[in-house]
Amino acid sequence: MPPRKSDSETHDFARPLTTVDILIFTVIDDALKLLLVQRPSVADEPFPGLWALPGGFVDIDRDADLEACARRKLRDKTGVASPYLEQLGSWGSAARDPRGWSATHAYFALLPADGVAPAKGANAADVAWFGVDDPQLARKRFAFDHAAILRAGVERLRSKVEYTSLPAYLLAEPFTLPQLQRTYEIVLGRPVDKSGFRTRMLAADFLAEVGIVESDSNRPPMGYRLKDRARPVLFPRTFSPRG
Amino acid sequence: MPPRKSDSETHDFARPLTTVDILIFTVIDDALKLLLVQRPSVADEPFPGLWALPGGFVDIDRDADLEACARRKLRDKTGVASPYLEQLGSWGSAARDPRGWSATHAYFALLPADGVAPAKGANAADVAWFGVDDPQLARKRFAFDHAAILRAGVERLRSKVEYTSLPAYLLAEPFTLPQLQRTYEIVLGRPVDKSGFRTRMLAADFLAEVGIVESDSNRPPMGYRLKDRARPVLFPRTFSPRG
């Protein structure tokens, strides 16, 4: 990787590699899961066989901006077009990629497990969902600095769930309040009081009723959808200060 | 800017330009200020004469990682070695820099106005503090997409001040509770109740008494320092839900 000293004086700097990585979260079997890909075992590919976040290089010919790049990779990997997507942060250093100084822009996406059939695409030996609290995951070694990025992403999600409506993006519409409450409990890892939960959700005024929805038996629940899918709601207080 | 198609097959991508920009906040004359630099009027330099955030290219030979790069630029510009520094986010697109596809990693720093003498350094025609609510600032045109980054930074700071101890980093130690309260009021742009403020700060248990500090006259106040400068404290609730 020779330094490039050919262009104009003003940007006479060797350019770092630029990538985008995505943390794709969903809820399956009452557990918060994360989509990971296995690095291919091919010459020239770093970290062969290790697991990594889905992602890759920015393609300056195809990607208008960073978010477009993230959405493209998300579409390739899951087929989902427009889930909730938020920038997590960026990680860049001389050491994180053996191919040279590199910086990655990390995003996280929330989507309902529904019709998602993960695709390996090119550049991946395998692809699978892993429970974020699965001890199997903690023991795993990861490519690049993806272990740290993953920790930061889970921490950010858990922390924001305390005072935002983010879990709603993990459900297909219409959803019911008991389903939403269950989703909060799964992400937070602790039970939440039913009455207080309902009061809080309805007071935040971000849900629209769409009529009674059928269920297996028992009393049929009210179905809801988000009034505005574009941005989540912030609650004025966190959930249980007593934790 | 020709595409580079020479290296190995696996990273056969033209590389975006990579920069780091910093929002440097402080409080001067009872107002929240931001340090800006004026772009030089030189051939090959984009946006000549416009104001911009201090920053520049990552130097892969000098900067071990992104944060080190940010701290280097901060030191060059202000002489301050270790203020509070937090990553704000990244902005990357084909359009933001006329020299080509570029991505910037934005940080924001909080520091006491004290002994800071802003230095132009190279690559800046001028450097100055601007009040973030100064109408003069709103009318200004900015280089790159720095107007958007600036808005995001001010919004993030104001939002986090509602439930964190961040304003403490804008004061030199030791500081008093009335000073800290004044700083909160300046950043938030509204008055805060004295009694509630004190209760809240002391309950959060992040301040250590360092003894009475002298003042011009009247009752001498207690001086405080941060117990842990490394990380700010999160309060369980926002300030005035009644806004």
Place this chain on the structure above:
DNA sequence: CCAATAGTGTCTGTTAGACAATATACA
């Protein structure tokens, strides 16, 4: 009627917000 889930009501301890009162300095 019973079981199971959805949804509402009630009570109580805590606390934020408003504001009043006290404390300590200097003139």
Place this chain on the structure above:
DNA sequence: TGTATATTGTCTAACAGACACTATTGG
């Protein structure tokens, strides 16, 4: 003693958390 700032105390309305109760379906 008066004034200015620092610090503490009091009162009250609002509300979260806990939990009991009602509602609506199917068997």
